[in-house]
Every structure is written in C-alpha cells, then in structure tokens.
Amino acid sequence: MSHYLREQAVRAIREGNAVFVVGAGVSLLASGSAPAASWLGLIQSGVERCADLDPSLKKWRLDSLKILKAKDASSKVGVAQEVKDHLEKAPGDQYADWLAETVGALPIANRGILDALSVPRTPILTTNYDDLLERASGKNTVTWDRLAEMQHEIRMPGSSIIHLHGFWRRKESVIFGYRDYSNILKDQASQAILRALLSFKTLIFVGFGQGLSDPNFSGLTGWLTSTLSDTGVAPITLVRDEEYKKEATKYRQIGINAVPYGPEYGDLESFLYGMKTESQGPLAQESGVTFSWEYLSPTLKRFHRRIQQEFSPDFILSISGPGDYAPAYCLAHVNEEVPVLPAVTFPRVMKDGGRRDSFRAVAVRDGWIHCQSTKWDIFLPNLVRDFPDGAHALIFDEEATGENAQLILADVLTGFGYDVKKAALVIAPECETYVDFYDQVVAGKFAFPW
CATH class of the missing domain: 3.40.50 (Rossmann fold)
Structure with missing residues (x-):
C-alpha cells in the first residue's frame, strides 16, 4: 500500500x-449483504417481479438472467432498462412499489x-x-x-x-x-x-x-x-x-x-x-465525553479486527478493574480464542494498604512479577513468562492518559523476548507517540458506561 x-x-x-x-x-x-443492496441483485429482483406480474415474460426472464451472469456490463444495463419498461407498463405504480419494497426496505x-x-x-x-x-x-x-x-x-x-x-x-x-x-x-x-x-x-x-x-x-x-x-x-x-x-x-x-x-x-x-481518527484532532469538551454502549459495541468489534489484522496477538495483558472490560467485551464480539491475562493493580498510595499487602504476599509466594508505575503497584501472573520467544503480546487497557503503566509493562514483556504492542480505546494527546492502537484521542474528561 x-x-x-x-x-x-x-x-x-x-x-x-x-x-x-x-x-x-x-x-x-x-x-448485511441484502440482495437488493447491490446493483446486480436489484436488477435480478426486477426481472423476477416483471415475470411474476406478466407470465408471458417467462422466456425473457430466462434470457435476462443469463445476461446478468455474463461479464458484459452494457448488456446488464440493457436488462435494467427492460425491467423499468415492463414495470412502468404494468397497471398501477409497479415501478415505485418495487423500489420501495427493495432498496427502500434495506435493513x-x-x-x-x-x-x-x-x-x-x-x-x-x-x-x-x-x-x-x-x-x-x-x-x-x-x-x-x-x-x-x-x-x-x-x-x-x-x-x-x-x-x-x-x-x-x-x-x-x-x-x-x-x-x-x-x-x-x-x-x-x-x-x-x-x-x-x-x-x-x-x-x-x-x-x-x-x-x-x-x-x-x-x-x-x-x-x-x-x-x-x-x-x-x-x-x-x-x-x-x-x-x-x-x-x-x-x-x-x-x-x-x-x-x-x-x-x-x-x-x-x-x-x-x-x-x-487520524484526520481529527483530539476531542476536547468542557463538559466531557461520555461513551455509550451503542457506540462502544461496534467500536470494539472494529477495533479488535484492526488489531488482529495488523498484529494478531498471541495473548493479551489487560489491567484489572475497569480496564478489563475493554478486551473482554471486545473479544465477546469475535470468534477467536485469544487468552487474556489480567494484571492485578493497586494504587501506590492507599489509605488502607492491608488488602494490597495481603495480595502481595500471595503473589510473591506463587512467583508473580511485581512492578511499579507512577501511580500503580502492578502484579503480573507468573505464566506470563512461559510463552515462546517472539510471541505477540498486546497490552490492552481502556485508557492511556499519560501515566506510564503501559510503558513499564511493555519493558517487562520485551525483557521476556516478546513482540509487544500497546492498545487503548481512549488516549490523551501526549500518548499518541507510544500507543500503537487507539480509537479516540480525548483532551479532557471522559466516561465509559462501566
């Protein structure tokens, strides 16, 4: 290209x-590939309607359908003209009715x-x-x-x-x-x-x-x-x-x-x-941006399709909490079995760090990997080490807003010999240089339905 x-x-x-x-x-x-959505499918529909309205057109119908299977475009235009002529000659407003019931009724x-x-x-x-x-x-x-x-x-x-x-x-x-x-x-x-x-x-x-x-x-x-x-x-x-x-x-x-x-x-x-996406600057609204399920459902399906085409991850590393929604909901729309490994996160500054400390003890005992970003204590499941060299690892979070968690995780996975890419549904403008896949750039506040 x-x-x-x-x-x-x-x-x-x-x-x-x-x-x-x-x-x-x-x-x-x-x-969804409705037959009447294509020019050829519409002509075929017209041929069938004409033959239904006028039984004397039986031979014309067979000849016309043969022409529509040929490669000559000009002959097909000729059949289209005949369809229009027959429908307009029929009693009633058959041409208008046929248009309404075909192209006018596409879902x-x-x-x-x-x-x-x-x-x-x-x-x-x-x-x-x-x-x-x-x-x-x-x-x-x-x-x-x-x-x-x-x-x-x-x-x-x-x-x-x-x-x-x-x-x-x-x-x-x-x-x-x-x-x-x-x-x-x-x-x-x-x-x-x-x-x-x-x-x-x-x-x-x-x-x-x-x-x-x-x-x-x-x-x-x-x-x-x-x-x-x-x-x-x-x-x-x-x-x-x-x-x-x-x-x-x-x-x-x-x-x-x-x-x-x-x-x-x-x-x-x-x-x-x-x-x-590339043609538009960052979305910046004083009142913020709210992403609805109606918007996110096709977006996540499309987003994952693009990632799959360009990178095809062998496994996805998600961020625990709300960040898990993005890859999980994304994969629910496709028939692909890509393992999702959640990285467990806790704020580095907590009023009560007892729950984090208890989890750290369990994680260290089981060989989990501990790393820290600017804001988070991050624990990676131990099996993240066990993929083959060169495996495609995708770090997928709902957002990337300037905090360096994705960069820290990318360094860890790269150290294991993996080919690493980073994805987020929404990113801040300053993250465009290091996030490989994103859907929207938002300068300001935003909210997801979860």
Missing part, C-alpha cells in the same frame, strides 16, 4: 478538501460502516438509491436534479446526502437503465457542478466493489482523464488487495489512484475509521 496516498487522503479529510463518493459495496456491508445490520463515513466538512455523494446513510446520520436527501440544494451541500457540507443516481422515494430521479444514464449525462448543470467539484477536491471512492466493471463507477469516471489531466487532483478509490494487484495499472490509466484497504470487504470499515 502507498502510505503517501493514504496520508494524502487523510490530509484532504483533515483540511476539509475531501469528498466521499459511495457505491453499492457500502450498502451491502451496512445491510441496517451494520451501522459501523455508515458511521465511518460521517466526517465533519466532508460531503457524501452516492450512486446508491437507498436511504441507509440518511437513517444512520439523520441527514436530508438531495438528488442530482436539485441543483441549488446540491450547491448548498457542497459549499456547506453536513446537512444532506447527495444522490448522484437518484433516490428511491423519487422514482423520476432514479438512474437505472441506459436511457437514464444518457439523460443524466446530458444534464449540463449537474455535470458542471461535479466537474468543478473534482477540479479542487480529492474524491475518495468507497464501496465500488466491481471496480472498473461497475457501470455506476465507469459512468462517473469515464471523463476523468480528459477533465482532470491538468488539475493535479487525482481521485482515490479504495479497493481490496486482490483488486489492487489486478487493476492498479488500469486505474492509473484513467487518472485514478487505487489504495488497497485489506483482503476482505469487511476490512473497509476499519480502514475508513483509521483514516477518520
């Missing part, structure tokens, strides 16, 4: 110079990917017809044929999602068949806005899993080479590792930089959250 291109994208987001262009892959991830099964795209000062443009982004963010909907509203959102982003290919509630705005694609390309006002936007903003394409074969993607990028050749602002598309290996050269030929986000589609969420 090009670290420069990734940093370029992060910098554009931080400076308010980025635009997310969202494809069907995001809706698939958010909806939110994974909110995390939608939240990852919610970044201040960053407009969201989408080729999707659904309202998943609106439902997750509370934003309004703007379609490509509402020029003034598009202009307002681009100038002052944050209130709306711009639907480049229409929205299911406004069937006349939906770009589905080849005649629709032709019409939108002829709409000079919307095209002029997009070209102006592309000339000074960094576009980040997200969720175009079919890449160069996706007609929604190619419809947006076919003119990039000629339009943007002299601007110096090249769009970025986020792709799986496999697609990057196969298609990176072709992307460059049309003026787009491809950046791989990981081997699996599910890795996209973690990649986006990583960029989002």
Whole structure:
C-alpha cells in the first residue's frame, strides 16, 4: 500500500478538501449483504417481479438472467432498462412499489460502516438509491436534479446526502437503465457542478466493489482523464488487495489512484475509521465525553479486527478493574480464542494498604512479577513468562492518559523476548507517540458506561 496516498487522503479529510463518493459495496456491508443492496441483485429482483406480474415474460426472464451472469456490463444495463419498461407498463405504480419494497426496505445490520463515513466538512455523494446513510446520520436527501440544494451541500457540507443516481422515494430521479444514464449525462448543470467539484477536491471512492466493471463507477469516471489531466487532483478509490494487484495499472490509466484497504470487504470499515481518527484532532469538551454502549459495541468489534489484522496477538495483558472490560467485551464480539491475562493493580498510595499487602504476599509466594508505575503497584501472573520467544503480546487497557503503566509493562514483556504492542480505546494527546492502537484521542474528561 502507498502510505503517501493514504496520508494524502487523510490530509484532504483533515483540511476539509475531501469528498466521499459511495457505491453499492457500502450498502451491502451496512445491510448485511441484502440482495437488493447491490446493483446486480436489484436488477435480478426486477426481472423476477416483471415475470411474476406478466407470465408471458417467462422466456425473457430466462434470457435476462443469463445476461446478468455474463461479464458484459452494457448488456446488464440493457436488462435494467427492460425491467423499468415492463414495470412502468404494468397497471398501477409497479415501478415505485418495487423500489420501495427493495432498496427502500434495506435493513441496517451494520451501522459501523455508515458511521465511518460521517466526517465533519466532508460531503457524501452516492450512486446508491437507498436511504441507509440518511437513517444512520439523520441527514436530508438531495438528488442530482436539485441543483441549488446540491450547491448548498457542497459549499456547506453536513446537512444532506447527495444522490448522484437518484433516490428511491423519487422514482423520476432514479438512474437505472441506459436511457437514464444518457439523460443524466446530458444534464449540463449537474455535470458542471461535479466537474468543478473534482477540479479542487480529492474524491475518495468507497464501496465500488466491481471496480472498473461497475457501470455506476465507469459512468462517473469515464471523463476523468480528459477533465482532470491538468488539475493535479487525482481521485482515490479504495479497493481490496486482490483488486489492487489486478487493476492498479488500469486505474492509473484513467487518472485514478487505487489504495488497497485489506483482503476482505469487511476490512473497509476499519480502514475508513483509521483514516477518520487520524484526520481529527483530539476531542476536547468542557463538559466531557461520555461513551455509550451503542457506540462502544461496534467500536470494539472494529477495533479488535484492526488489531488482529495488523498484529494478531498471541495473548493479551489487560489491567484489572475497569480496564478489563475493554478486551473482554471486545473479544465477546469475535470468534477467536485469544487468552487474556489480567494484571492485578493497586494504587501506590492507599489509605488502607492491608488488602494490597495481603495480595502481595500471595503473589510473591506463587512467583508473580511485581512492578511499579507512577501511580500503580502492578502484579503480573507468573505464566506470563512461559510463552515462546517472539510471541505477540498486546497490552490492552481502556485508557492511556499519560501515566506510564503501559510503558513499564511493555519493558517487562520485551525483557521476556516478546513482540509487544500497546492498545487503548481512549488516549490523551501526549500518548499518541507510544500507543500503537487507539480509537479516540480525548483532551479532557471522559466516561465509559462501566
């Protein structure tokens, strides 16, 4: 992966110079792979609906389903046009009903990917017809044929999602068949806005899993080479590792930089959250920050996934008390058996140190390791010595706020020959230099539900 291109994208987001262009892959991830979330799945649904409404279309149905299995994207667009024509000819408002019952009824099964795209000062443009982004963010909907509203959102982003290919509630705005694609390309006002936007903003394409074969993607990028050749602002598309290996050269030929986000589609969420976190400064609120279970549940799942991809710990050393919640709750969301060893801690300054002294006697008797940080007496279970040389050891606490406990523990584990990384859900700004994995930087007070 090009670290420069990734940093370029992060910098554009931080400076308010980025635009997310969202494809069907995001809706698939958010909806739990609902068939109608993909463009191809939606066409297949339309074919079945047409044949159900009109039994004389039995042969057409079989022929259409064969075409949808082929590689030719233009033929698939042709089938989409036929679906629209048949539904509009049927008695009643069948086209609108079908849109409402498919893309209009997608569930939110994974909110995390939608939240990852919610970044201040960053407009969201989408080729999707659904309202998943609106439902997750509370934003309004703007379609490509509402020029003034598009202009307002681009100038002052944050209130709306711009639907480049229409929205299911406004069937006349939906770009589905080849005649629709032709019409939108002829709409000079919307095209002029997009070209102006592309000339000074960094576009980040997200969720175009079919890449160069996706007609929604190619419809947006076919003119990039000629339009943007002299601007110096090249769009970025986020792709799986496999697609990057196969298609990176072709992307460059049309003026787009491809950046791989990981081997699996599910890795996209973690990649986006990583960029989002790096693009934002520390959270600093006078009244403090309160993290809810609703926020923490997907966060911990995503957080552990990123750690597993980049480090894959052989064991986790947690800090006793509230600090145990983070790794325990994190691992409850995944099907992985990673041993968690709690380090028992007591404040170094205690009004009544009897309980600490009693535990120290037991710990010393059983060969536990005793060390001290600025604020804590720390006892490590004796089996922490017994992992193989080079084992991946992850120190995982709920917070790192400037106290040196993680650094002390890292020195101990490194002394045993382990490869050591440090993780915390929330860190203070001064801890960014030594904590390897974190979710939020908070300058000030914060609270967890536990």
